[in-house]
Amino acid sequence: MRDKETGSCWLHFTGECVMGRYAGHALALVPTSLLSWRAFRTLYPQATVIGPTNPLWRRLLGRIISNPPVFVMPGFFRRTMREPDRRLPESELGLGLVIRQRRASDSVIESAERFYPRRPVRGAGVINDRIGDIPVMIASDPWSGSSVAFVAVMDGRELHFRPAEEGLFLDETTGTLFDLAGRGVRGPLQGRRLHPAPSISARWYGFVTTYPRASIWIAGG
Amino acid sequence: MATNFDQGHLLLLEEMGLPNPFKTWRYPGAIPLSSARFLADRDEVLCVERGGAWRAYPLRLIAAHHIVQDQMQDQEVLVTF
Numbered sequence: 001m002r003d004k005e006t007g008s009c010w011l012h013f014t015g016e017c018v019m020g021r022y023a024g025h026a027l028a029l030v031p032t033s034l035l036s037w038r039a040f041r042t043l044y045p046q047a048t049v050i051g052p053t054n055p056l057w058r059r060l061l062g063r064i065i066s067n068p069p070v071f072v073m074p075g076f077f078r079r080t081m082r083e084p085d086r087r088l089p090e091s092e093l094g095l096g097l098v099i100r101q102r103r104a105s106d107s108v109i110e111s112a113e114r115f116y117p118r119r120p121v122r123g124a125g126v127i128n129d130r131i132g133d134i135p136v137m138i139a140s141d142p143w144s145g146s147s148v149a150f151v152a153v154m155d156g157r158e159l160h161f162r163p164a165e166e167g168l169f170l171d172e173t174t175g176t177l178f179d180l181a182g183r184g185v186r187g188p189l190q191g192r193r194l195h196p197a198p199s200i201s202a203r204w205y206g207f208v209t210t211y212p213r214a215s216i217w218i219a220g221g
Numbered sequence: 222m223a224t225n226f227d228q229g230h231l232l233l234l235e236e237m238g239l240p241n242p243f244k245t246w247r248y249p250g251a252i253p254l255s256s257a258r259f260l261a262d263r264d265e266v267l268c269v270e271r272g273g274a275w276r277a278y279p280l281r282l283i284a285a286h287h288i289v290q291d292q293m294q295d296q297e298v299l300v301t302f
Contacts, residue, residue, distance in 0.1 A: 001288055001301065012288075012301035030298060032269050038262035040277050041254045047275035048251035049266070050289070052259050052282060062285035066265070066302075144265050 013200065013210045034201040035180060036144035039167060043181045073205070081209060087216055090205035093118045095138060095147040096214065097199045099131040113211035115204060120219040121147050125163030128152065129217060136197045137161045138217075139169050141180055146201060150182045150194035159194075243287040251276055271296050 002009050008020025015027035040047070052059055071091035084090050094117040102109050112132050121127055122145045127138040135152040137159070152159045157173060164170040168177050168185065176187030182194035200207070208214050254277075260266075266277035272294030280302065283289050289300040 027299070030269060030271065032267055032300075034265055034280075035268055036262060037257075037260040037264045037266055037277070037279070040266050040268055040275075044268070044275040044277075045254065047254060047277060049254055049257045049260070049277040049279065050249040050282060050291070051252045051257070053250055054246055054282065054286070058285040059282060062281045062283065066280040066284035143262050146265055 011210070013202075013206065029198075031196050031198075033148045033180075033196070034144075034146040035148070036141050036146065038143040039141050039180050042167070043179060071203075081205070082212075084205060085208040085212070087208075088115070088117065088204040090203065092204040094202065094204065094207070095121070095149060095199050096202050096207040096211065097131060097136060097138075097149055097197055098211065099134050099136075099198065101132050101134065113207075113214040114217055115207050115214050116147060116149075116217045117204075118145050118147060120217075124219060126161045126169050127217065128160050134197075135159070137169070137194070139180060142166050148180055148182075149197040149199040151197050152194070154189060154192060154194065243285070245288040245290055246283065246286040247290045248292060249282075249289060267300060267302075269293065269298060269300060271298060 001012050003022075006021040008017050008022040010017045010022075010027065015029050017023050017025045035043070073090065094115050096113060096115045098111065098113050100109050100111045110132065114129070114131055116127065116138050121138055122140045125140055129136050129138065135158045136149055137152040138147050138149045139161070140147050152161065159171040159173050161169045161171055161178070164177055167180055170177055171187075171189070174188045176184045176189035178194060179185050182196060184190045184192045260279060265280045267280065267283070269276050269278065274294050276291075276293055278289060278300050283300065283302050287302050291298050291300060
């Protein structure tokens with residue numbers, strides 16, 4: 001994307017400016033999550049939603065783009081990309097985590113990226129994983145199949161989750177039920193909140209283009 | 222949030238003399254959840270929090286723009302698809 005004020009070009013994935021006057025600068029990333037409308041209005045009843053005030057043709061086009069019956073990569077778009085990474089189909093939807101840690105030995109910041117394909121995560125309901133030294137939990141929204149990710153640590157204690165009631169997840173360490181916003185809703189940690197893990201909902205081709213060294217979570221792996 | 226077009230692609234369109242089909246949606250306006258009867262339970266929404274307030278950006282509304290420029294709690298936000 002490009003800002004009109006200076007014509008600088010920015011990566012929407014990372015907020016980094018890669019060309020122009022602001023090259024080397026970055027926009028501050030705002031944590032987001034991708035949820036079903038059902039889950040969102042349950043979790044945040046006092047929230048707002050943008051209304052359908054844009055032109056009808058854009059709304060109709062948006063329905064197709066956001067949920068295409070068949071994903072087609074335009075030929076001229078492919079000309080701007082490197083060779084595809086065929087570890088997954090390029091259209092595969094999933095959640096990509098980007099974890100950065102400062103190495104204790106020399107304070108160098110290391111980055112590790114992992115892609116969680118949507119379908120196997122949905123099949124599992126919740127994933128307990130570790131990226132570097134960081135325990136993470138990936139939970140599936142039962143109404144849309146999208147995923148959210150949290151750091152699975154609270155008060156220095158590692159938590160371990162399994163699916164419970166619809167849209168809720170049980171931490172087996174404390175017996176606390178958590179929701180898709182990472183909030184403890186019942187049990188010893190009620191009222192506490194898990195810290196979101198840095199993540200982005202994306203198709204495989206977009207995530208691996210930005211993070212070519214990304215690993216892939218595999219069920220049973 | 223991923224997009225189908227990266228920056229190189231947008232520049233390529235301009236070099237080819239083609240219009241950019243994705244026009245930024247500026248300050249779309251927000252409504253209470255109870256007024257949003259156009260959404261189904263399974264519809265996906267991008268959820269953004271600023272200053273304690275939450276807002277949903279339905280993917281099927283924003284997809285044909287790819288960029289939404291909005292304001293929440295007096296803070297400027299850029300939502301990208």
